[in-house]
Amino acid sequence: MFLRKSPWIIHYDATSCNGCDIEVVASLTPLYDLERFGIINMGNPKHADIFVVTGSVNPSSSAVVRNIYDQMPNPKVVVAVGICATSGGIFRECYNVLGGIDKVIPVDVYVPGCAARPESIIDGIVKALDILEQRSREFKKLRVESQRQEKKLRRYRLND
Amino acid sequence: MTPIDYYIHLDNIHLKAAIYIVLAPLLGGLLAGIDRKLSARMQGRIGPPILQPFYDVLKLFQKEKIIVNKFQNFNVILFFVFMIFTGSLFFLGGDLLLVIFALTLAGVFFALAGFSVNSPYCHLGAERELIQMMSYDPMIILVAVGMYLVTGTFRVDAIALYDKPLILFLPGVFLGYLHVLTIKLRKSPFDLSMSAHAHQELVSGLKTEFSGTTLAMIEIGHWYENVLLLGIIYLFFSFNSAVGVAAMLLLYFLEIVIDNTNARFKWELTFKSTWVVTALFGAANIIILYFAIRP
Numbered sequence: 540m541f542l543r544k545s546p547w548i549i550h551y552d553a554t555s556c557n558g559c560d561i562e563v564v565a566s567l568t569p570l571y572d573l574e575r576f577g578i579i580n581m582g583n584p585k586h587a588d589i590f591v592v593t594g595s596v597n598p599s600s601s602a603v604v605r606n607i608y609d610q611m612p613n614p615k616v617v618v619a620v621g622i623c624a625t626s627g628g629i630f631r632e633c634y635n636v637l638g639g640i641d642k643v644i645p646v647d648v649y650v651p652g653c654a655a656r657p658e659s660i661i662d663g664i665v666k667a668l669d670i671l672e673q674r675s676r677e678f679k680k681l682r683v684e685s686q687r688q689e690k691k692l693r694r695y696r697l698n699d
Numbered sequence: 700m701t702p703i704d705y706y707i708h709l710d711n712i713h714l715k716a717a718i719y720i721v722l723a724p725l726l727g728g729l730l731a732g733i734d735r736k737l738s739a740r741m742q743g744r745i746g747p748p749i750l751q752p753f754y755d756v757l758k759l760f761q762k763e764k765i766i767v768n769k770f771q772n773f774n775v776i777l778f779f780v781f782m783i784f785t786g787s788l789f790f791l792g793g794d795l796l797l798v799i800f801a802l803t804l805a806g807v808f809f810a811l812a813g814f815s816v817n818s819p820y821c822h823l824g825a826e827r828e829l830i831q832m833m834s835y836d837p838m839i840i841l842v843a844v845g846m847y848l849v850t851g852t853f854r855v856d857a858i859a860l861y862d863k864p865l866i867l868f869l870p871g872v873f874l875g876y877l878h879v880l881t882i883k884l885r886k887s888p889f890d891l892s893m894s895a896h897a898h899q900e901l902v903s904g905l906k907t908e909f910s911g912t913t914l915a916m917i918e919i920g921h922w923y924e925n926v927l928l929l930g931i932i933y934l935f936f937s938f939n940s941a942v943g944v945a946a947m948l949l950l951y952f953l954e955i956v957i958d959n960t961n962a963r964f965k966w967e968l969t970f971k972s973t974w975v976v977t978a979l980f981g982a983a984n985i986i987i988l989y990f991a992i993r994p
Contacts, residue, residue, distance in 0.1 A: 541754050541757040541758035542758050542761060544751075544754040545751065545754040545758045569742055572745050572746070574739060574746060574747050575739075575744070575745040575747060576747075577747050577748070582902060582903070583902045585765060585903075585907065585908060585909070585910040586906075586914065588758075612763035612764070612765050612910045613763040614762070614763075678763070679761070
């Protein structure tokens with residue numbers, strides 16, 4: 540229940556024109572002030588809860604996107620910002636473009652727009668909070684279950 | 700009798716320690732929340748709720764633990780334990796010198812935690828943390844020496860009950876302490892080692908590799924530390940507890956203003972400026988005091 544109150548984000552620009560990335564940063568400025576929801580731009584995958592990706596994914600950025608995603612501790616959500624991140628946009632047919640971010644990692648919220656407006660980005664992130672909360676409950680259940688299994692294994696000395 | 704006087708005169712040592720261990724993180728977290736709110740207002744933003752630091756820490760307890768090697772958490776736990784130990788020594792009225800050495804030990808474990816992982820950002824943060832420790836430690840020891848010269852004792856409870864205002868004897872030491880307080884509270888211009896605002900050069904500095912519960916422990920450890928540092932400010936004004944509390948709050952506000960009006964220093968400037976201030980205000984004050992009170 541506290542995940543909703545303090546989601547920390549990391550943003551990564553896969554291969555966009557940087558327009559959406561600028562809008563993500565703009566939503567952290569005094570005018571929009573994302574911090575009033577407790578949202579901080581962490582810039583560190585190990586501290587982040589929400590992964591905000593802009594731009595379509597290509598063969599060289601796909602490894603980076605997956606790496607950042609894997610380094611984030613559970614529970615986590617992914618928000619694809621901008622039309623390139625959601626589907627590839629006008630670059631969809633390009634020979635070097637794989638498509639949207641969902642070709643590489645599972646995406647939870649799609650925020651279309653070229654460039655996506657800060658209002659819609661904030662809306663998308665706030666929508667992601669619900670999913671984060673749900674994911675947190677699932678994660679807790681999973682953790683309890685895995686601890687139970689571990690205890691069981693230890694009881695029968697099966698862990699080695 | 701104010702609550703602080705009541706606390707100082709409390710005879711039950713266990714109760715005293717329990718009060719500190721329970722109340723210090725609550726107070727520290729609340730101060731951090733007020734800090735964030737005021738900073739936001741100074742920047743023309745609305746800012747997070749006052750209880751935001753508590754939400755952050757409680758959230759971190761719900762997150763998955765990612766541990767890259769087993770020494771990492773060991774060092775952080777030692778940092779946390781020694782930080783509580785340091786604060787307890789201080790608030791139980793122990794020896795001020797011992798408090799300072801235990802504080803340094805906690806700092807060393809914190810830097811070791813940074814060195815125990817492989818991330819270059821962690822190493823950079825830990826190196827800067829060590830440089831910061833080198834910068835502020837002489838001044839903090841001078842605080843203890845100055846208080847000893849005036850009151851004739853290192854014991855915190857005796858210093859807190861000293862009836863004359865220490866600030867009148869130690870104005871230079873106090874100014875020097877304010878300078879290193881900015882480093883200890885990890886405020887701009889000295890937020891070199893692990894500032895969240897420096898993420899383009901440092902990622903998260905020292906705490907880059909720490910996540911979940913461990914990161915929460917680092918945060919709570921710093922709340923304990925901040926309360927201890929404000930406690931040292933109180934000693935300068937302990938002749939009157941109302942004045943002491945007012946001074947603590949005022950100086951914390953001053954630190955927030957400094958934080959919001961200064962750009963980050965490079966480590967060389969941090970080191971040099973701190974030692975110059977230490978010599979100019981701290982050491983000079985001690986020397987003058989020594990000749991003034993010599994029989």
